[in-house]
Amino acid sequence: MSEKPLILVTNDDxxxxxxxxxxxxxxxxxxDVIVVAPDSPQSAMGHAITINSTLYCSPITxxxxxxxxxxxxxxxxxCVKLGVNEILNTRPxxxxxxxxxxxxxxINVIYSGTMSAAVEAGIEGIPAIGFSLLDYNWExxxxxxxxxxxxxxxxxxxxxxxxGVVLNVNFPRLKRxxxxxxxxxxxxxxxxxxxxxxxxxxxxxxxxxLTGNFINEDHGEDTDEWALANGxxxxxxxxxxxxxxxxxxxxxxxxxxx
Amino acid sequence: MSEKPLILVTNDDxxxxxxxxxxxxxxxxxxDVIVVAPDSPQSAMGHAITINSTLYCSPITxxxxxxxxxxxxxxxxxCVKLGVNEILNTRPxxxxxxxxxxxxxxINVIYSGTMSAAVEAGIEGIPAIGFSLLDYNWExxxxxxxxxxxxxxxxxxxxxxxxGVVLNVNFPRLKRxxxxxxxxxxxxxxxxxxxxxxxxxxxxxxxxxLTGNFINEDHGEDTDEWALANGxxxxxxxxxxxxxxxxxxxxxxxxxxx
Numbered sequence: 196m197s198e199k200p201l202i203l204v205t206n207d208d209x210x211x212x213x214x215x216x217x218x219x220x221x222x223x224x225x226x227d228v229i230v231v232a233p234d235s236p237q238s239a240m241g242h243a244i245t246i247n248s249t250l251y252c253s254p255i256t257x258x259x260x261x262x263x264x265x266x267x268x269x270x271x272x273x274c275v276k277l278g279v280n281e282i283l284n285t286r287p288x289x290x291x292x293x294x295x296x297x298x299x300x301x302i303n304v305i306y307s308g309t310m311s312a313a314v315e316a317g318i319e320g321i322p323a324i325g326f327s328l329l330d331y332n333w334e335x336x337x338x339x340x341x342x343x344x345x346x347x348x349x350x351x352x353x354x355x356x357x358x359g360v361v362l363n364v365n366f367p368r369l370k371r372x373x374x375x376x377x378x379x380x381x382x383x384x385x386x387x388x389x390x391x392x393x394x395x396x397x398x399x400x401x402x403x404x405l406t407g408n409f410i411n412e413d414h415g416e417d418t419d420e421w422a423l424a425n426g427x428x429x430x431x432x433x434x435x436x437x438x439x440x441x442x443x444x445x446x447x448x449x450x451x452x453x
Numbered sequence: 454m455s456e457k458p459l460i461l462v463t464n465d466d467x468x469x470x471x472x473x474x475x476x477x478x479x480x481x482x483x484x485d486v487i488v489v490a491p492d493s494p495q496s497a498m499g500h501a502i503t504i505n506s507t508l509y510c511s512p513i514t515x516x517x518x519x520x521x522x523x524x525x526x527x528x529x530x531x532c533v534k535l536g537v538n539e540i541l542n543t544r545p546x547x548x549x550x551x552x553x554x555x556x557x558x559x560i561n562v563i564y565s566g567t568m569s570a571a572v573e574a575g576i577e578g579i580p581a582i583g584f585s586l587l588d589y590n591w592e593x594x595x596x597x598x599x600x601x602x603x604x605x606x607x608x609x610x611x612x613x614x615x616x617g618v619v620l621n622v623n624f625p626r627l628k629r630x631x632x633x634x635x636x637x638x639x640x641x642x643x644x645x646x647x648x649x650x651x652x653x654x655x656x657x658x659x660x661x662x663l664t665g666n667f668i669n670e671d672h673g674e675d676t677d678e679w680a681l682a683n684g685x686x687x688x689x690x691x692x693x694x695x696x697x698x699x700x701x702x703x704x705x706x707x708x709x710x711x
Contacts, residue, residue, distance in 0.1 A: 391534075
Protein backbone atom coordinates (compact mmCIF):
# COMPACT_ATOMS: atom_id res chain seq x y z
CA MET A 196 0.00 0.00 0.00
CA SER A 197 1.11 3.55 -0.73
CA GLU A 198 0.73 6.50 1.65
CA LYS A 199 -2.64 7.32 0.23
CA PRO A 200 -5.48 7.03 2.75
CA LEU A 201 -7.03 3.57 3.18
CA ILE A 202 -10.74 3.79 2.37
CA LEU A 203 -13.36 1.18 3.32
CA VAL A 204 -16.35 1.27 0.94
CA THR A 205 -19.70 -0.44 1.44
CA ASN A 206 -23.40 0.00 0.66
CA ASP A 207 -26.80 -1.61 1.13
CA ASP A 208 -27.94 -2.08 -2.47
CA UNK A 209 -25.43 -4.88 -3.01
CA UNK A 210 -21.95 -5.13 -4.53
CA UNK A 211 -23.07 -4.81 -8.16
CA UNK A 212 -25.16 -1.65 -7.65
CA UNK A 213 -24.28 1.26 -9.98
CA UNK A 214 -24.31 3.63 -7.01
CA UNK A 215 -21.54 1.64 -5.34
CA UNK A 216 -19.54 1.50 -8.57
CA UNK A 217 -19.76 5.31 -8.84
CA UNK A 218 -18.59 5.70 -5.23
CA UNK A 219 -15.66 3.32 -5.83
CA UNK A 220 -14.64 5.32 -8.92
CA UNK A 221 -14.45 8.55 -6.87
CA UNK A 222 -12.62 6.87 -3.98
CA UNK A 223 -10.01 5.38 -6.35
CA UNK A 224 -9.03 9.00 -7.13
CA UNK A 225 -8.45 9.70 -3.42
CA UNK A 226 -6.94 6.63 -1.83
CA ASP A 227 -6.45 2.88 -1.63
CA VAL A 228 -9.86 1.29 -1.71
CA ILE A 229 -11.14 -1.90 -0.08
CA VAL A 230 -14.78 -2.78 -0.77
CA VAL A 231 -16.72 -5.06 1.60
CA ALA A 232 -20.32 -5.02 0.40
CA PRO A 233 -23.41 -7.22 0.67
CA ASP A 234 -23.84 -9.95 -1.94
CA SER A 235 -27.54 -8.99 -2.29
CA PRO A 236 -29.72 -5.92 -1.65
CA GLN A 237 -30.09 -5.04 2.05
CA SER A 238 -32.26 -1.93 1.87
CA ALA A 239 -34.29 -1.01 4.96
CA MET A 240 -32.19 -3.33 7.09
CA GLY A 241 -31.75 -0.62 9.73
CA HIS A 242 -28.90 -1.48 12.07
CA ALA A 243 -29.43 -5.23 11.84
CA ILE A 244 -26.45 -7.47 12.55
CA THR A 245 -26.08 -11.23 12.02
CA ILE A 246 -25.70 -13.12 15.29
CA ASN A 247 -27.81 -16.23 14.80
CA SER A 248 -26.49 -17.41 11.47
CA THR A 249 -23.18 -17.76 9.68
CA LEU A 250 -21.51 -15.08 7.58
CA TYR A 251 -19.74 -15.70 4.30
CA CYS A 252 -17.22 -13.21 2.94
CA SER A 253 -15.15 -13.92 -0.18
CA PRO A 254 -12.87 -11.97 -2.56
CA ILE A 255 -14.58 -11.05 -5.80
CA THR A 256 -13.66 -9.23 -9.01
CA UNK A 257 -16.37 -7.05 -10.52
CA UNK A 258 -14.31 -4.74 -12.75
CA UNK A 259 -10.67 -3.88 -13.53
CA UNK A 260 -10.06 -2.16 -10.20
CA UNK A 261 -7.64 -1.06 -8.79
CA UNK A 262 -9.84 -1.52 -5.69
CA UNK A 263 -9.88 -4.84 -3.83
CA UNK A 264 -13.38 -6.25 -3.26
CA UNK A 265 -15.12 -8.70 -0.96
CA UNK A 266 -18.71 -9.92 -1.23
CA UNK A 267 -20.40 -10.62 2.12
CA UNK A 268 -23.58 -12.52 2.97
CA UNK A 269 -24.45 -10.16 5.83
CA UNK A 270 -25.99 -6.75 6.43
CA UNK A 271 -24.25 -3.40 5.86
CA UNK A 272 -23.30 -3.25 9.57
CA UNK A 273 -21.88 -6.79 9.30
CA CYS A 274 -19.80 -5.68 6.29
CA VAL A 275 -18.22 -2.88 8.31
CA LYS A 276 -17.54 -5.12 11.31
CA LEU A 277 -15.98 -7.77 9.05
CA GLY A 278 -14.05 -5.22 7.04
CA VAL A 279 -12.53 -3.45 10.02
CA ASN A 280 -11.89 -6.46 12.23
CA GLU A 281 -11.15 -9.30 9.84
CA ILE A 282 -10.37 -8.14 6.28
CA LEU A 283 -8.24 -5.03 6.79
CA ASN A 284 -4.82 -5.21 8.40
CA THR A 285 -4.75 -1.48 8.98
CA ARG A 286 -7.39 0.84 10.35
CA PRO A 287 -9.09 2.73 7.49
CA UNK A 288 -8.80 6.52 7.37
CA UNK A 289 -12.49 6.74 6.43
CA UNK A 290 -15.51 4.58 5.66
CA UNK A 291 -17.95 5.62 2.95
CA UNK A 292 -21.29 3.97 2.24
CA UNK A 293 -23.52 4.26 -0.82
CA UNK A 294 -24.24 5.86 -3.12
CA UNK A 295 -27.71 4.69 -2.17
CA UNK A 296 -30.38 4.40 -4.85
CA UNK A 297 -33.01 6.46 -3.05
CA UNK A 298 -33.38 9.00 -0.27
CA UNK A 299 -32.11 8.58 3.29
CA UNK A 300 -33.12 12.05 4.42
CA UNK A 301 -35.18 12.92 7.48
CA ILE A 302 -36.57 9.95 9.47
CA ASN A 303 -35.39 7.54 6.74
CA VAL A 304 -31.98 7.61 8.43
CA ILE A 305 -33.49 5.24 11.03
CA TYR A 306 -34.40 2.55 8.48
CA SER A 307 -31.38 2.99 6.27
CA GLY A 308 -28.89 0.21 5.71
CA THR A 309 -26.59 2.74 4.02
CA MET A 310 -26.49 4.87 7.15
CA SER A 311 -26.24 1.88 9.50
CA ALA A 312 -22.91 1.06 7.84
CA ALA A 313 -21.71 4.63 8.39
CA VAL A 314 -22.95 4.59 12.00
CA GLU A 315 -21.25 1.24 12.65
CA ALA A 316 -17.95 2.70 11.42
CA GLY A 317 -18.55 5.74 13.62
CA ILE A 318 -19.08 3.50 16.66
CA GLU A 319 -15.72 1.90 15.85
CA GLY A 320 -14.17 5.38 15.87
CA ILE A 321 -13.71 5.67 12.11
CA PRO A 322 -14.81 8.87 10.29
CA ALA A 323 -17.74 7.88 8.11
CA ILE A 324 -20.16 9.20 5.50
CA GLY A 325 -23.33 7.76 4.00
CA PHE A 326 -24.23 9.04 0.51
CA SER A 327 -27.69 8.76 -1.08
CA LEU A 328 -29.26 10.01 -4.30
CA LEU A 329 -32.96 10.80 -4.49
CA ASP A 330 -33.50 8.41 -7.36
CA TYR A 331 -34.57 4.81 -6.80
CA ASN A 332 -33.83 3.76 -10.39
CA TRP A 333 -31.04 1.28 -10.99
CA GLU A 334 -30.06 3.49 -13.95
CA UNK A 335 -29.92 6.66 -11.82
CA UNK A 336 -27.38 9.26 -12.98
CA UNK A 337 -24.57 9.34 -10.41
CA UNK A 338 -22.23 11.38 -12.64
CA UNK A 339 -23.86 14.62 -11.54
CA UNK A 340 -22.89 14.12 -7.90
CA UNK A 341 -19.36 12.72 -8.14
CA UNK A 342 -17.69 16.11 -7.62
CA UNK A 343 -19.67 16.62 -4.42
CA UNK A 344 -18.82 13.14 -3.14
CA UNK A 345 -15.14 13.92 -3.66
CA UNK A 346 -15.25 17.37 -2.03
CA UNK A 347 -17.15 16.17 1.04
CA UNK A 348 -14.87 13.14 1.48
CA UNK A 349 -11.74 15.28 1.20
CA UNK A 350 -13.16 17.69 3.79
CA UNK A 351 -13.72 14.83 6.24
CA UNK A 352 -10.24 13.42 5.61
CA UNK A 353 -8.72 16.87 6.21
CA UNK A 354 -10.82 18.03 9.17
CA UNK A 355 -11.89 14.78 10.82
CA UNK A 356 -15.34 14.57 12.39
CA UNK A 357 -16.46 15.48 15.91
CA UNK A 358 -16.39 12.51 18.30
CA GLY A 359 -19.55 10.39 17.95
CA VAL A 360 -20.69 12.02 14.71
CA VAL A 361 -21.02 10.67 11.15
CA LEU A 362 -22.43 12.40 8.06
CA ASN A 363 -25.66 11.69 6.23
CA VAL A 364 -25.37 13.19 2.73
CA ASN A 365 -28.31 13.26 0.31
CA PHE A 366 -28.28 14.48 -3.28
CA PRO A 367 -31.23 15.95 -5.16
CA ARG A 368 -32.16 14.31 -8.44
CA LEU A 369 -30.85 17.12 -10.64
CA LYS A 370 -28.34 17.78 -13.38
CA ARG A 371 -24.89 18.96 -12.22
CA UNK A 372 -25.50 22.54 -13.29
CA UNK A 373 -28.87 22.64 -11.52
CA UNK A 374 -27.40 21.78 -8.08
CA UNK A 375 -27.00 25.03 -6.13
CA UNK A 376 -24.44 23.83 -3.59
CA UNK A 377 -24.07 22.08 -0.23
CA UNK A 378 -26.00 22.89 2.96
CA UNK A 379 -25.37 21.60 6.49
CA UNK A 380 -28.83 20.74 7.87
CA UNK A 381 -30.79 19.15 10.65
CA UNK A 382 -33.01 16.09 10.09
CA UNK A 383 -36.55 17.24 9.20
CA UNK A 384 -39.27 16.07 11.59
CA UNK A 385 -41.17 13.96 9.08
CA UNK A 386 -42.73 10.51 9.14
CA UNK A 387 -44.39 7.81 7.08
CA UNK A 388 -48.09 7.05 7.10
CA UNK A 389 -48.20 3.35 6.38
CA UNK A 390 -50.70 1.70 4.14
CA UNK A 391 -50.78 -2.07 4.00
CA UNK A 392 -51.81 -3.59 0.70
CA UNK A 393 -53.66 -6.76 1.82
CA UNK A 394 -53.75 -9.61 -0.68
CA UNK A 395 -54.58 -13.31 -0.76
CA UNK A 396 -52.05 -15.90 -1.91
CA UNK A 397 -52.90 -18.87 -4.17
CA UNK A 398 -53.39 -21.01 -1.04
CA UNK A 399 -56.01 -18.59 0.31
CA UNK A 400 -53.83 -17.10 3.02
CA UNK A 401 -53.78 -13.31 3.56
CA UNK A 402 -50.54 -11.40 3.28
CA UNK A 403 -49.46 -7.76 3.25
CA UNK A 404 -47.20 -5.46 1.32
CA LEU A 405 -45.94 -2.45 3.26
CA THR A 406 -46.50 0.82 1.40
CA GLY A 407 -46.91 4.34 2.64
CA ASN A 408 -46.78 8.07 2.17
CA PHE A 409 -44.02 10.33 3.44
CA ILE A 410 -45.42 13.28 5.37
CA ASN A 411 -43.25 16.32 6.10
CA GLU A 412 -44.92 19.00 8.19
CA ASP A 413 -41.57 20.50 9.20
CA HIS A 414 -41.07 23.51 6.95
CA GLY A 415 -37.87 24.82 8.57
CA GLU A 416 -35.35 26.12 6.04
CA ASP A 417 -32.58 24.51 8.09
CA THR A 418 -33.80 20.96 7.33
CA ASP A 419 -32.53 18.36 4.89
CA GLU A 420 -35.96 18.18 3.23
CA TRP A 421 -35.93 21.91 2.54
CA ALA A 422 -32.40 21.80 1.13
CA LEU A 423 -33.19 18.89 -1.20
CA ALA A 424 -36.46 20.41 -2.38
CA ASN A 425 -34.61 23.64 -3.15
CA GLY A 426 -31.77 22.18 -5.20
CA UNK A 427 -29.08 21.74 -2.52
CA UNK A 428 -27.05 18.77 -1.36
CA UNK A 429 -27.97 18.11 2.30
CA UNK A 430 -25.33 17.20 4.91
CA UNK A 431 -26.72 16.17 8.30
CA UNK A 432 -24.36 15.37 11.19
CA UNK A 433 -25.77 12.18 12.78
CA UNK A 434 -25.05 10.95 16.30
CA UNK A 435 -25.43 7.49 17.83
CA UNK A 436 -25.72 8.59 21.44
CA UNK A 437 -29.51 8.37 21.36
CA UNK A 438 -29.97 9.84 24.85
CA UNK A 439 -32.58 12.59 24.90
CA UNK A 440 -30.53 14.62 27.39
CA UNK A 441 -33.16 17.36 27.53
CA UNK A 442 -35.70 14.87 28.91
CA UNK A 443 -33.67 13.61 31.88
CA UNK A 444 -34.57 16.47 34.21
CA UNK A 445 -38.28 16.04 33.55
CA UNK A 446 -38.19 12.27 34.08
CA UNK A 447 -36.45 12.84 37.40
CA UNK A 448 -39.62 14.54 38.66
CA UNK A 449 -41.60 11.32 38.14
CA UNK A 450 -42.57 8.96 40.97
CA UNK A 451 -40.53 5.99 39.79
CA UNK A 452 -39.38 4.89 43.23
CA UNK A 453 -42.70 4.88 45.07
CA MET B 454 -63.52 -2.54 24.80
CA SER B 455 -63.83 -0.97 28.25
CA GLU B 456 -62.43 2.42 29.19
CA LYS B 457 -59.18 0.90 30.25
CA PRO B 458 -56.19 2.03 28.17
CA LEU B 459 -55.52 0.13 24.95
CA ILE B 460 -52.02 -1.32 25.09
CA LEU B 461 -50.03 -2.62 22.12
CA VAL B 462 -47.46 -5.23 23.16
CA THR B 463 -44.60 -6.59 21.07
CA ASN B 464 -41.06 -7.91 21.40
CA ASP B 465 -38.15 -9.26 19.40
CA ASP B 466 -37.62 -12.70 20.94
CA UNK B 467 -40.83 -14.02 19.38
CA UNK B 468 -44.40 -14.50 20.51
CA UNK B 469 -43.72 -17.52 22.74
CA UNK B 470 -40.86 -15.91 24.70
CA UNK B 471 -41.28 -15.99 28.50
CA UNK B 472 -40.26 -12.33 28.68
CA UNK B 473 -43.20 -11.37 26.46
CA UNK B 474 -45.58 -13.55 28.49
CA UNK B 475 -44.44 -11.76 31.67
CA UNK B 476 -44.99 -8.36 30.04
CA UNK B 477 -48.48 -9.39 28.87
CA UNK B 478 -49.35 -10.52 32.41
CA UNK B 479 -48.46 -7.09 33.81
CA UNK B 480 -50.26 -5.21 31.03
CA UNK B 481 -53.44 -7.28 31.56
CA UNK B 482 -53.56 -5.68 35.04
CA UNK B 483 -53.45 -2.19 33.51
CA UNK B 484 -55.49 -2.20 30.33
CA ASP B 485 -56.87 -3.96 27.27
CA VAL B 486 -54.01 -5.74 25.59
CA ILE B 487 -53.37 -6.48 21.92
CA VAL B 488 -50.20 -8.41 21.12
CA VAL B 489 -48.60 -8.23 17.66
CA ALA B 490 -45.31 -10.07 17.92
CA PRO B 491 -42.85 -11.82 15.60
CA ASP B 492 -43.45 -15.51 14.89
CA SER B 493 -39.72 -16.19 15.35
CA PRO B 494 -36.78 -14.55 17.15
CA GLN B 495 -35.71 -11.20 15.66
CA SER B 496 -32.87 -10.22 17.97
CA ALA B 497 -30.31 -7.74 16.65
CA MET B 498 -32.61 -6.75 13.80
CA GLY B 499 -32.02 -3.06 14.53
CA HIS B 500 -34.65 -0.94 12.85
CA ALA B 501 -35.13 -3.30 9.89
CA ILE B 502 -38.46 -3.20 8.06
CA THR B 503 -39.80 -5.57 5.41
CA ILE B 504 -40.24 -3.87 2.05
CA ASN B 505 -39.04 -6.48 -0.44
CA SER B 506 -41.05 -9.46 0.74
CA THR B 507 -44.56 -10.26 1.93
CA LEU B 508 -45.76 -10.06 5.53
CA TYR B 509 -48.04 -12.59 7.18
CA CYS B 510 -50.02 -11.70 10.30
CA SER B 511 -52.58 -14.09 11.82
CA PRO B 512 -54.57 -14.36 15.06
CA ILE B 513 -53.10 -16.89 17.47
CA THR B 514 -53.94 -18.24 20.93
CA UNK B 515 -51.00 -18.93 23.19
CA UNK B 516 -52.66 -18.96 26.61
CA UNK B 517 -56.02 -18.23 28.27
CA UNK B 518 -55.76 -14.48 27.77
CA UNK B 519 -57.64 -12.15 28.14
CA UNK B 520 -55.26 -10.45 25.67
CA UNK B 521 -55.81 -10.77 21.91
CA UNK B 522 -52.74 -11.93 19.98
CA UNK B 523 -51.38 -11.85 16.45
CA UNK B 524 -48.30 -13.62 15.16
CA UNK B 525 -46.42 -11.75 12.43
CA UNK B 526 -43.74 -12.88 9.99
CA UNK B 527 -41.94 -9.54 10.11
CA UNK B 528 -39.52 -7.60 12.27
CA UNK B 529 -40.44 -5.81 15.53
CA UNK B 530 -40.80 -2.52 13.61
CA UNK B 531 -43.09 -4.28 11.12
CA CYS B 532 -45.22 -5.57 14.03
CA VAL B 533 -45.76 -2.04 15.31
CA LYS B 534 -46.59 -0.68 11.85
CA LEU B 535 -49.04 -3.54 11.23
CA GLY B 536 -50.52 -3.29 14.72
CA VAL B 537 -51.12 0.44 14.60
CA ASN B 538 -52.22 0.75 10.98
CA GLU B 539 -53.95 -2.55 10.21
CA ILE B 540 -54.87 -4.56 13.32
CA LEU B 541 -56.06 -1.92 15.79
CA ASN B 542 -59.18 0.10 15.15
CA THR B 543 -58.24 2.63 17.82
CA ARG B 544 -54.94 4.32 18.53
CA PRO B 545 -53.20 2.62 21.47
CA UNK B 546 -52.53 4.65 24.62
CA UNK B 547 -49.09 3.10 24.85
CA UNK B 548 -46.82 0.55 23.17
CA UNK B 549 -44.57 -1.67 25.28
CA UNK B 550 -41.87 -3.97 23.92
CA UNK B 551 -40.06 -6.82 25.65
CA UNK B 552 -39.26 -7.97 28.21
CA UNK B 553 -36.12 -8.72 26.23
CA UNK B 554 -33.99 -11.68 27.19
CA UNK B 555 -30.69 -9.78 27.45
CA UNK B 556 -29.35 -6.27 27.82
CA UNK B 557 -30.21 -3.33 25.59
CA UNK B 558 -28.22 -0.81 27.59
CA UNK B 559 -25.63 1.62 26.21
CA ILE B 560 -24.78 1.24 22.51
CA ASN B 561 -26.87 -1.95 22.31
CA VAL B 562 -29.91 0.30 21.82
CA ILE B 563 -28.72 0.71 18.21
CA TYR B 564 -28.84 -3.01 17.42
CA SER B 565 -31.94 -3.79 19.47
CA GLY B 566 -35.10 -5.14 17.90
CA THR B 567 -36.88 -4.53 21.22
CA MET B 568 -36.02 -0.84 21.11
CA SER B 569 -36.71 -0.52 17.38
CA ALA B 570 -40.34 -1.46 18.12
CA ALA B 571 -40.52 1.23 20.81
CA VAL B 572 -38.88 3.79 18.51
CA GLU B 573 -41.27 2.90 15.68
CA ALA B 574 -44.21 3.54 17.99
CA GLY B 575 -42.59 6.81 19.07
CA ILE B 576 -42.25 7.90 15.45
CA GLU B 577 -45.98 7.21 15.07
CA GLY B 578 -46.60 9.52 18.04
CA ILE B 579 -47.44 6.75 20.53
CA PRO B 580 -45.81 6.78 24.01
CA ALA B 581 -43.53 3.75 24.11
CA ILE B 582 -41.21 1.78 26.36
CA GLY B 583 -38.75 -1.02 25.68
CA PHE B 584 -37.99 -3.33 28.61
CA SER B 585 -34.96 -5.62 28.85
CA LEU B 586 -33.56 -7.91 31.52
CA LEU B 587 -29.82 -8.57 31.77
CA ASP B 588 -30.28 -12.31 31.47
CA TYR B 589 -30.08 -14.09 28.11
CA ASN B 590 -31.53 -17.35 29.46
CA TRP B 591 -34.90 -18.48 28.17
CA GLU B 592 -35.66 -19.39 31.81
CA UNK B 593 -34.72 -15.93 33.14
CA UNK B 594 -36.65 -14.83 36.23
CA UNK B 595 -39.01 -12.03 35.18
CA UNK B 596 -41.03 -12.11 38.42
CA UNK B 597 -38.49 -9.87 40.16
CA UNK B 598 -39.08 -7.00 37.76
CA UNK B 599 -42.86 -7.07 37.25
CA UNK B 600 -43.51 -4.36 39.89
CA UNK B 601 -41.08 -2.03 38.17
CA UNK B 602 -42.62 -2.69 34.75
CA UNK B 603 -46.00 -1.75 36.15
CA UNK B 604 -44.84 1.40 37.95
CA UNK B 605 -42.91 2.72 34.95
CA UNK B 606 -45.80 2.00 32.57
CA UNK B 607 -48.30 3.73 34.86
CA UNK B 608 -46.02 6.76 35.10
CA UNK B 609 -45.86 7.02 31.30
CA UNK B 610 -49.65 6.64 31.00
CA UNK B 611 -50.15 9.38 33.59
CA UNK B 612 -47.46 11.84 32.51
CA UNK B 613 -47.06 11.13 28.81
CA UNK B 614 -43.60 11.41 27.28
CA UNK B 615 -41.84 14.45 25.82
CA UNK B 616 -42.34 14.76 22.06
CA GLY B 617 -39.91 12.56 20.14
CA VAL B 618 -38.82 10.54 23.19
CA VAL B 619 -39.30 6.88 24.13
CA LEU B 620 -37.91 5.00 27.14
CA ASN B 621 -35.21 2.33 27.22
CA VAL B 622 -35.57 0.40 30.50
CA ASN B 623 -33.06 -2.22 31.57
CA PHE B 624 -33.24 -4.43 34.65
CA PRO B 625 -30.27 -5.87 36.51
CA ARG B 626 -30.23 -9.65 37.02
CA LEU B 627 -31.05 -9.56 40.72
CA LYS B 628 -33.64 -10.76 43.17
CA ARG B 629 -36.49 -8.34 43.89
CA UNK B 630 -35.13 -7.40 47.31
CA UNK B 631 -31.66 -6.77 45.90
CA UNK B 632 -32.84 -4.12 43.39
CA UNK B 633 -32.15 -0.69 44.91
CA UNK B 634 -34.60 1.34 42.82
CA UNK B 635 -34.96 3.18 39.50
CA UNK B 636 -32.50 5.70 38.05
CA UNK B 637 -32.96 7.98 35.03
CA UNK B 638 -29.70 7.76 33.09
CA UNK B 639 -27.84 8.64 29.94
CA UNK B 640 -26.58 5.98 27.53
CA UNK B 641 -23.01 5.00 28.50
CA UNK B 642 -20.39 5.60 25.80
CA UNK B 643 -19.41 1.96 25.33
CA UNK B 644 -18.79 -0.25 22.34
CA UNK B 645 -18.12 -3.81 21.17
CA UNK B 646 -14.76 -5.11 20.07
CA UNK B 647 -15.70 -7.74 17.53
CA UNK B 648 -13.99 -11.05 17.19
CA UNK B 649 -14.89 -13.22 14.23
CA UNK B 650 -14.71 -16.96 14.79
CA UNK B 651 -13.58 -18.22 11.37
CA UNK B 652 -14.53 -21.80 10.53
CA UNK B 653 -14.69 -24.09 7.50
CA UNK B 654 -17.90 -25.78 6.42
CA UNK B 655 -18.12 -29.43 5.26
CA UNK B 656 -17.80 -28.21 1.65
CA UNK B 657 -14.50 -26.48 2.46
CA UNK B 658 -15.85 -22.94 2.36
CA UNK B 659 -14.88 -20.42 5.08
CA UNK B 660 -17.57 -18.79 7.20
CA UNK B 661 -17.68 -16.59 10.27
CA UNK B 662 -19.54 -16.32 13.55
CA LEU B 663 -19.72 -12.82 14.99
CA THR B 664 -18.62 -12.67 18.63
CA GLY B 665 -17.15 -9.88 20.66
CA ASN B 666 -16.40 -8.18 23.94
CA PHE B 667 -18.32 -5.26 25.37
CA ILE B 668 -15.99 -2.45 26.42
CA ASN B 669 -17.22 0.32 28.70
CA GLU B 670 -14.67 3.03 29.40
CA ASP B 671 -17.37 5.50 30.44
CA HIS B 672 -17.37 5.46 34.24
CA GLY B 673 -19.89 8.27 34.77
CA GLU B 674 -22.31 7.57 37.61
CA ASP B 675 -25.13 9.04 35.48
CA THR B 676 -24.94 6.21 32.92
CA ASP B 677 -27.13 3.14 32.45
CA GLU B 678 -24.11 0.86 32.79
CA TRP B 679 -23.28 2.34 36.21
CA ALA B 680 -26.88 2.04 37.40
CA LEU B 681 -27.16 -1.60 36.31
CA ALA B 682 -23.78 -2.56 37.79
CA ASN B 683 -24.84 -0.96 41.06
CA GLY B 684 -28.19 -2.68 41.47
CA UNK B 685 -30.53 -0.10 39.92
CA UNK B 686 -33.09 -0.27 37.13
CA UNK B 687 -31.90 2.09 34.34
CA UNK B 688 -34.32 4.35 32.45
CA UNK B 689 -32.81 6.16 29.45
CA UNK B 690 -34.90 8.63 27.43
CA UNK B 691 -34.15 7.82 23.78
CA UNK B 692 -34.69 10.16 20.82
CA UNK B 693 -35.01 9.44 17.12
CA UNK B 694 -33.96 12.85 15.86
CA UNK B 695 -30.40 11.70 15.23
CA UNK B 696 -29.14 15.20 14.30
CA UNK B 697 -25.93 16.07 16.15
CA UNK B 698 -27.05 19.69 16.59
CA UNK B 699 -23.80 20.63 18.37
CA UNK B 700 -21.81 19.73 15.23
CA UNK B 701 -23.69 21.95 12.77
CA UNK B 702 -21.80 25.14 13.56
CA UNK B 703 -18.43 23.44 13.13
CA UNK B 704 -19.41 21.85 9.81
CA UNK B 705 -20.50 25.26 8.56
CA UNK B 706 -16.85 26.39 8.76
CA UNK B 707 -15.83 23.72 6.23
CA UNK B 708 -15.13 24.44 2.57
CA UNK B 709 -17.98 22.42 1.12
CA UNK B 710 -18.90 24.87 -1.61
CA UNK B 711 -15.47 25.52 -3.12
